[in-house]
Amino acid sequence: MISCETIPSTMPAVVLESPRNLAYREIPVWPIESYGDPDMVMIKVEACGICGSDLRYYAGENPWAQHTLGKHVDNPPNIVLGHEFAGTVVAVVDERNSHLLGKRVAPVCSKTCGECSECRQGREQLCANTIHLGHGQGWGTQLFYPGAYACYAPAWAQNCYELPDNVPSEEAAMMDILAVCVHVAHRGDIQPGRPVLVIGAGPAGNGIAQAAKNMGACPVVAIDVSPTAIEIASKQGIDYAINTAGLDAESIKRNLAGIVQEGFGSVFDSVGTQESLDIGLSVLGKAGTLVNMAVHDADMRFNFMRIGSERKITTSCNFAVGDYPIALSWLKNGRFQVSDWLTKIALEDVPRVFKELESAKLNRKAFKLVIVF
Template sequence: MSEDNLTAVLYKAQDLRLEQRPIPTPGHGEVLLRVGSVGLCGSDVSYWWRGRTARHVVKTPLVLGHEFSGTVVQCGPGVHTLKPGDRVAIEPGVPCRVCEHCKKGRYNVCRDVKFCATPPVDGSLTRYYVHPADFCFKLDEGVSDEEGALVEPLAVAVYSCQRAEVGVGRPVLVLGAGPIGLVSLLTARAMGASPICITDINEERLKFARQLGAEHALNVSGMSDKEAARRISQLLPRPPSSVIECSGADSSYRIGILAGAKGGVMVTVGRGNPDVTLPVTLLTAKEMEVRGIFRYANCYPAALAMITSGTVDLRALVTHRFRLDQVDQAFHTARDGTAIKVMVRVDRGGAGHGPTE
């Protein structure tokens, strides 16, 4: 094992430093991982740029990164499901396992969950990382480290589609063509939804969505909420029974309710204005349900199966790659809007540098 544990540490907004840290030792039920690839999430970028995400504030040095894969290099006592050399995708949220929510299977809303890269819990932009073995999922030989890192955002999409009751032949509206919106598009397609309409104000992202198989991609820039809903109704054969809001924009929530079917479901994946105003009278008259989405629960096996089987192919989403020693450049690229998904190769054997060819 190399003694090199280069780590990217955020001290405050826009103050990201590379430094060596001690290699941790796995405790009971834990494994020591050599981190492979780490995808940069919007929350990582917000911490880096603003020093906070929603109510979470960086008050002490923090290691970012929660979308990642790795290779087991050492097993702690009591680990029998993994061995050194196993490549794994890591579910980054570890709950208490004993509270009422955990025992009901909704461990994502456990009040004591420890989530990677959420203050004060360190994340994975480090060569070596310790994690509970029961939140590590083996990768098949044909699944790359990058695909392993993408299991995390895919799990968000799987959970969102489940909560939105996406089904075969049901029209779906996805609001927002960022990484989660695009992964939700792919997941809804894999679940048999048809047709799918996706909206955004960025034409390049909508073009990308069309390449991924969206039947309709609507640029709502400059439109009123009612005009956007009217255009959606013209594109789809009937109102969408499943609406997946991924942008966090006030207008998107309202468009979803205006365009959604009677008795339909809208799930709120995006996080925006906490005091958004909604057309509640219309929501009531339609008997639509609005369901919150907080990460995911019990979705990693399904997400991993989708990747392993080829049902969902996420490789095209990785538009830029960097090495760990280029991490500051990676964050700038993730923020400037030119990338879909930025991937940081932490394992020293990996390459990086700029956009994919």
């Protein structure tokens, strides 16, 4: 291993020891040489986002498996959560990657096998053999499963994107969710000049709304029950940001129909309930696409006539190889705006914050939490 600074043998980390049991503790630094991949590098983490999927892992779900494999897979104990991160490369396994030492990067949090039928046919985001940071997928049996709720995190050199000076690390840590938003937007078949609806204007919904505007959709409408989410969407120039708190489904449908009479060309549902599906289908235009981004193990009911006139329902999974550089370009050029999203917290506060998030004590005032080191 080649390093540009002294790396300690242990580090502070937040470990998901079992469902709803997060511990701030000292663990061994990742043994990147023992993982058997010469492309491995070590990142000194500067910022790590708390993703909505992290809360699902905390609760005992496995959202990666649900979206990618279409089934539940039990999580192993001792996962270090965290896959949205940025930092500085401080060690490499192979000398060929020594040019990255000292460079500030945003790493892609996963590596696909490149050999399965999904990978060979250009659908790497569906690779069942993915190795993924922030949960147990692909690592075999480990004492601790790598993630970025820690002072150091492993990554792959081929998947590290160097950061420009105008992108702070806490904003660069949003790259994973922004790449997901680019992919979701493509899955929704957005057409320039055609209206888009985003149901749920949290970070994912907000990012999709921004991506839709970047792709020429007009108007872009976002709905949510959170005043914070609506305020941020309005600040960022989303055409209609509507607070639906206290409104029943029929009132929401009437409001949306008053804005777009012929229906939306694309509807993105980040809520994933029976009610949100019903609202989305009710206002989906002819040949429109509804993308469900919150796949749960639950039965959903709808009348098949509602997808007549070439309407379709689909899902979105992870992001494709080409989505990441698009997202980074938009972030660098100010076409993705995330600074208003962020509330900074310390690593040692994470176990307490998760308990508060689950019990809703924060009341959604924190739009997007980012751990800073």
